[in-house]
Amino acid sequence: MRPTDVKRLNRQWRRRTEGRLALLVESVTQPYNLGSILRTCATFGVDQLWLTGNSADPDDPKVGKTALGTGAKVPHTRLSGTAEALAAARADGYKVVAVELAKGAVPLHAAPLEPDVCLAVGAEDHGCSPPC
DSSP: HHHHHHHHHHHHHHHHSSSSSEEEEEEEOOHHHHHHHHHHHHTTTTTEEEEEOOOTTTHHHHHHHHHHHGGGSSSSSOOOOHHHHHHHHHTTTTTEEEEEOTTOOOOOGGSSSOOSSSEEEOOOTTTTOOTT
16 A cells, blocks of 8 residues: 555544444564554554554664654553553553464454544564463
8 A cells, every 4th residue: 555545544444333442452562563563553544553562662763663653643651561552542441352373262353442542462472471
């Protein structure tokens, strides 16, 4: 997609969405993966991104190589632990939903998402920790 197409997609999605969207990223260690996450966050107009664990640093040049400048458009906060990030998301009024490939999981498109939702994603190799 060209940058103009991404902006158009974001505007259309936001017009149809009344709630806020946030993301909690736990221990995503690969800088290129975090860069892709930042680009996706910018595309969908994520209001807040919480980074926990040993997630890559958004200021790492490798993150920037994939984020293509979108990191500056996504408000992000690094917190020391997942429990602290969960508390921050809930205190801001978000319902936290873990995105996992687990037994009994509901497909994201079928999940009962509240108007204000914070999606939680975990490490590349083992997913979200139990607090999520």
